[in-house]
Amino acid sequence: MLNESPVDSLSLQPESVxxxxxxxxxxxxxxxxxxxxxxxxxESVATVCLAAQRLSAxxxxxxAVRDVDLSMETCRVTAIIGPSGCGKSTLLRSFNRMHETxxxxxVTGSVLLDGIPIYGDGTSAIAVRRxxxxxxxxxxxxxxxxxxxxxxxxxxxxxxxxPSRRDTDDIVEDALQRAGLWAEVKDRLxxxxxxxxxxxxxxxxxxxxxxxxxxxxxxxxxxxxLDPASTQKVEELVYDLRSTMTIVMVTHNxxxxxxxxxxxxxxxxxxxxxxxxxxxxxxxxxxxxxxxYITGRFG
Amino acid sequence: xxxxxYIAAALATLPxxxxxxxxxxxxxASINPAFFMQMPKPVGESGGGMANAIxxxxxxxxxxxxxxxxxxxxxxxxxxxxxxxxxxxxxxxxSDVLNGLPSIVMGIFAWQFLVRPAGHFSALAGGIALGVMMxxxxxxxxxxxxxIVPNSLREAALALGYQRWRTSLSIILRTALPGIVTGAxxxxxxxxGETAPLLFTAFGNQFWSAAIQRPIAxxxxxxxxxxxxxxxxxxxxxxxxxxxxxxxxxxxxIAARLATRSRFGSAVD
Numbered sequence: 001m002l003n004e005s006p007v008d009s010l011s012l013q014p015e016s017v018x019x020x021x022x023x024x025x026x027x028x029x030x031x032x033x034x035x036x037x038x039x040x041x042x043e044s045v046a047t048v049c050l051a052a053q054r055l056s057a058x059x060x061x062x063x064a065v066r067d068v069d070l071s072m073e074t075c076r077v078t079a080i081i082g083p084s085g086c087g088k089s090t091l092l093r094s095f096n097r098m099h100e101t102x103x104x105x106x107v108t109g110s111v112l113l114d115g116i117p118i119y120g121d122g123t124s125a126i127a128v129r130r131x132x133x134x135x136x137x138x139x140x141x142x143x144x145x146x147x148x149x150x151x152x153x154x155x156x157x158x159x160x161x162x163p164s165r166r167d168t169d170d171i172v173e174d175a176l177q178r179a180g181l182w183a184e185v186k187d188r189l190x191x192x193x194x195x196x197x198x199x200x201x202x203x204x205x206x207x208x209x210x211x212x213x214x215x216x217x218x219x220x221x222x223x224x225x226l227d228p229a230s231t232q233k234v235e236e237l238v239y240d241l242r243s244t245m246t247i248v249m250v251t252h253n254x255x256x257x258x259x260x261x262x263x264x265x266x267x268x269x270x271x272x273x274x275x276x277x278x279x280x281x282x283x284x285x286x287x288x289x290x291x292x293y294i295t296g297r298f299g
Numbered sequence: 300x301x302x303x304x305y306i307a308a309a310l311a312t313l314p315x316x317x318x319x320x321x322x323x324x325x326x327x328a329s330i331n332p333a334f335f336m337q338m339p340k341p342v343g344e345s346g347g348g349m350a351n352a353i354x355x356x357x358x359x360x361x362x363x364x365x366x367x368x369x370x371x372x373x374x375x376x377x378x379x380x381x382x383x384x385x386x387x388x389x390x391x392x393x394s395d396v397l398n399g400l401p402s403i404v405m406g407i408f409a410w411q412f413l414v415r416p417a418g419h420f421s422a423l424a425g426g427i428a429l430g431v432m433m434x435x436x437x438x439x440x441x442x443x444x445x446x447i448v449p450n451s452l453r454e455a456a457l458a459l460g461y462q463r464w465r466t467s468l469s470i471i472l473r474t475a476l477p478g479i480v481t482g483a484x485x486x487x488x489x490x491x492g493e494t495a496p497l498l499f500t501a502f503g504n505q506f507w508s509a510a511i512q513r514p515i516a517x518x519x520x521x522x523x524x525x526x527x528x529x530x531x532x533x534x535x536x537x538x539x540x541x542x543x544x545x546x547x548x549x550x551x552x553i554a555a556r557l558a559t560r561s562r563f564g565s566a567v568d
Contacts, residue, residue, distance in 0.1 A: 101457055130460035140455035144473050154459040208459065 055109035079261035133209030139201035141193035179207035199230025326538030362426020367433030375441025398435035406496035422515035425501025440482025
């Protein structure tokens with residue numbers, strides 16, 4: 001039965017009580033229940049989707065991120081900027097518990113997804129990552145899989161039954177459409193995912209992250225290895241995607257942050273210096289260090 | 300200077316070409332259907348074949364692969380996933396030592412621990428001796444092939460919600476598979492021609508036997524026996540046996556290459 005697929009239970013549609021009960025039955029191991037999604041109509045009352053509270057991240061004894069408090073609003077793009085080595089990527093990787101995959105790495109403080117602590121007792125990192133998608137600096141298509149199978153890769157590891165072939169095809173098409181890649185690859189879905197260009201590969205990775213319908217999408221310098229034309233496509237994509245999901249993007253490109261984000265956070269030496277609406281941060285920074293960075297005096 | 304490297308390259312390929320040409324010239328005449336279908340004939344009778352030795356070698360290779368491949372691939376996966384750990388370094392070192400162990404020593408070991416307690420020679424003992432020889436070869440190539448899989452693929456899979464074990468199996472191992480298969484084939488080819496470990500384990504058998512708890516014939520043993528005999532008919536049989544042995548290795552290689560060929564041709568390698 002089509003309706004029983006777990007992917008469907010995480011869909012963006014408003015859900016009935018039955019849906020919620022069924023989801024609770026289908027996904028018993030999921031310890032947090034995503035709240036109903038805010039619509040564009042509710043924009044004026046921005047709700048917090050993801051929040052870091054006194055978050056510190058360590059590599060061994062060295063703190064890469066110190067005492068960060070940061071709230072990321074639902075259906076907004078939050079950009080994190082700062083010089084190399086300031087801890088912005090580490091902060092991002094703490095949001096989907098990827099930080100702890102490095103040996104000796106640990107996190108203190110908490111991160112809340114819709115009010116539920118992702119580092120809480122009994123919450124598994126696997127379940128967290130299924131709700132918070134991530135795209136990396138370099139495109140990472142799985143070379144042994146076709147374009148279609150790459151997009152469907154995340155569906156295979158969800159709880160419950162794998163969606164049927166036809167449902168998978170629909171999900172793949174939808175994800176590729178949303179990633180703006182469908183028209184370019186629809187005639188070669190079964191061919192190698194590494195035979196397409198770097199920019200297309202990166203959008204494929206975004207499609208792969210979108211296919212599982214995550215609540216949040218984390219982008220770690222997603223255009224750092226792309227040419228200007230591909231960069232523009234990814235930026236437009238990010239701009240469009242925020243109508244349906246919360247996006248957090250790390251970038252070392254200040255123009256990019258200014259172009260696509262609603263709010264910008266500036267980090268330096270592991271600490272969050274300032275966070276403000278993007279316009280305000282770039283025009284009237286409150287902190288002298290922020291001003292020094294955005295005017296190009298260091299970093 | 301450059302021309303010297305050309306000469307060296309030519310000299311490096313010369314032995315193989317020379318061996319192949321000579322094998323074909325000396326052995327091809329004895330290769331006929333009977334060679335594959337018939338048992339060895341007694342001295343003085345012409346014709347006959349090495350059916351028992353060919354089947355014996357295939358059985359020994361199968362036993363060796365059953366023992367050597369899972370252990371070798373598993374150990375290689377462990378070494379690649381735990382690089383830098385003390386235990387991993389120790390395992391890698393011991394594996395290299397095992398790789399350098401003379402094959403005759405492996406034979407004595409198998410005789411001591413498998414043949415003597417059982418009280419008789421057996422195909423099983425020979426296959427296990429060959430399988431143990433495969434372990435370090437497979438371990439090393441598996442580790443190296445897994446290590447060249449970029450870490451970014453592992454991260455991408457984990458970020459999608461893949462469990463650790465699933466990332467290792469369906470992403471990392473799968474990506475490294477063509478290289479691992481090639482390494483496994485090199486190992487199979489290497490042990491298929493081993494003679495010393497079989498001398499006092501599989502022992503050889505003049506009669507038909509496919510039972511793994513009994514002594515079994517093997518091409519290298521049969522080649523050895525025939526080559527040191529004083530009879531010309533046996534000498535040409537030995538050449539034919541050598542040709543068939545190389546042929547078996549070649550067929551296994553080609554078959555496995557086809558089986559693991561990338562679905563996307565040369566775009567993925």
